[in-house]
Amino acid sequence: MSRMGRQTFIYDNPPVIAAHRSVAGRKEGEGPLADWFDAILEDDLLGQKSWELAESEMVRRTARDTLDAAGLSAGSVDALLGGDLNNQIIATSFAAKKLGMPFIGLYGACSTFVEALALGAALISAGNLDSALCCASSHFCTAERQFRFPLELGTQRPPQASWTATACGCALLRSGGEGIRITSGTLGRVIDLNISDANHMGAAMAPAVFDTLAAHMEDTRRTADDYDLIVTGDLGWIGRDLLMELCHGAGLTMPEDKLVDCGASLYYREQDAHAGGSGCGCVASVSCAWIMKRIENGELNRVLLSGSGAMLSPTSSQQGQTIPGIAYAVALERG
Numbered sequence: 001m002s003r004m005g006r007q008t009f010i011y012d013n014p015p016v017i018a019a020h021r022s023v024a025g026r027k028e029g030e031g032p033l034a035d036w037f038d039a040i041l042e043d044d045l046l047g048q049k050s051w052e053l054a055e056s057e058m059v060r061r062t063a064r065d066t067l068d069a070a071g072l073s074a075g076s077v078d079a080l081l082g083g084d085l086n087n088q089i090i091a092t093s094f095a096a097k098k099l100g101m102p103f104i105g106l107y108g109a110c111s112t113f114v115e116a117l118a119l120g121a122a123l124i125s126a127g128n129l130d131s132a133l134c135c136a137s138s139h140f141c142t143a144e145r146q147f148r149f150p151l152e153l154g155t156q157r158p159p160q161a162s163w164t165a166t167a168c169g170c171a172l173l174r175s176g177g178e179g180i181r182i183t184s185g186t187l188g189r190v191i192d193l194n195i196s197d198a199n200h201m202g203a204a205m206a207p208a209v210f211d212t213l214a215a216h217m218e219d220t221r222r223t224a225d226d227y228d229l230i231v232t233g234d235l236g237w238i239g240r241d242l243l244m245e246l247c248h249g250a251g252l253t254m255p256e257d258k259l260v261d262c263g264a265s266l267y268y269r270e271q272d273a274h275a276g277g278s279g280c281g282c283v284a285s286v287s288c289a290w291i292m293k294r295i296e297n298g299e300l301n302r303v304l305l306s307g308s309g310a311m312l313s314p315t316s317s318q319q320g321q322t323i324p325g326i327a328y329a330v331a332l333e334r335g
Contacts, residue, residue: 001125005219007212008186009118011125015132016179016335018172019070022289023062025140025166028277031267036289038065044141044166051141052086058168059084059095059137066133066170074099077172079123081116082135083107084280085143085164092137101133109309110205110234111188112136113169113284114328117305118185120173121330130175137168138279147198147314161199162236162278165266169284171292180295184220184331188212190311192324198317201278202239202263205308208325209235210246212306216329217252224258228300231291233283233307233327234263236276262286283307295334303332 002010021038029040048054067074080099083106084091096103108115113136120132141151143164149155173182191208209232217223224230235243240261247254263277266286287305294300306329
């Protein structure tokens with residue numbers, strides 16, 4: 001593994017994505033990407049007694065399905081990397097307990113899945129691991145209870161609010177074999193442009209995505225023309241428009257047809273998702289379904305995937321703090 005520029009790593013021994021699986025909730029299963037998901041939940045509680053336990057079960061099932069697709073057991077994989085939006089990342093850590101795997105818990109808010117891919121690829125490329133299971137999840141009901149209001153209150157959502165996806169995505173990285181290669185990863189900086197509206201996730205995260213994309217292009221000496229798609233995590237319709245404005249204002253060429261946002265792709269406008277999708281499971285599920293499957297079938301050859309996260313907490317919001325953003329990026333290439 002070698003470093004290029006200030007923030008980007010080139011994986012000289014690029015790991016491959018040997019298997020991947022995606023799970024979506026009922027609302028997501030009614031959206032435009034329904035046919036791409038591997039499973040759609042009929043019951044968002046998954047037979048559990050709380051939303052938090054349901055999200056943990058969703059993670060466990062998705063991880064298990066990914067391992068089954070690769071023909072592996074949990075004991076044969078070196079580490080599980082992942083996280084969620086809950087305090088102490090309880091959905092993923094409780095799932096890791098049941099799976100019995102070595103666990104690296106991550107919290108990058110909605111950027112967690114791409115953060116896991118970047119770190120997992122680095123550990124494999126450097127020879128520290130032979131395999132890594134990367135996952136991230138979110139659940140509308142757990143996120144609303146933690147960051148906004150309990151659903152029982154029936155609180156009205158403002159137009160700029162995004163809809164936290166009930167979804168999970170999981171990808172198995174291995175040191176060799178056939179599959180999509182992860183060839184580079186770009187670390188992000190924490191960017192804060194003084195957005196304080198806890199509902200306005202797109203505005204809070206767009207500056208961080210721009211900063212990471214600009215750093216990746218500068219470090220690698222690439223442009224948007226070098227990629228079939230540039231996929232962002234969960235800016236939604238509003239955040240995507242803001243990102244385009246930032247790119248144009250800074251002179252960073254970004255063709256409209258090259259920039260695709262997972263949150264703006266997950267729902268139909270008439271589904272009343274307001275600003276679009278968000279949550280760790282948004283970019284994770286859409287990437288493991290719609291993006292990776294299109295690479296595998298030859299429709300796409302090289303994709304730059306960037307996940308973004310709003311680094312707020314209930315405490316910081318109650319104390320009137322602004323919302324810093326973070327974004328990571330990885331380059332996915334057809335093997």
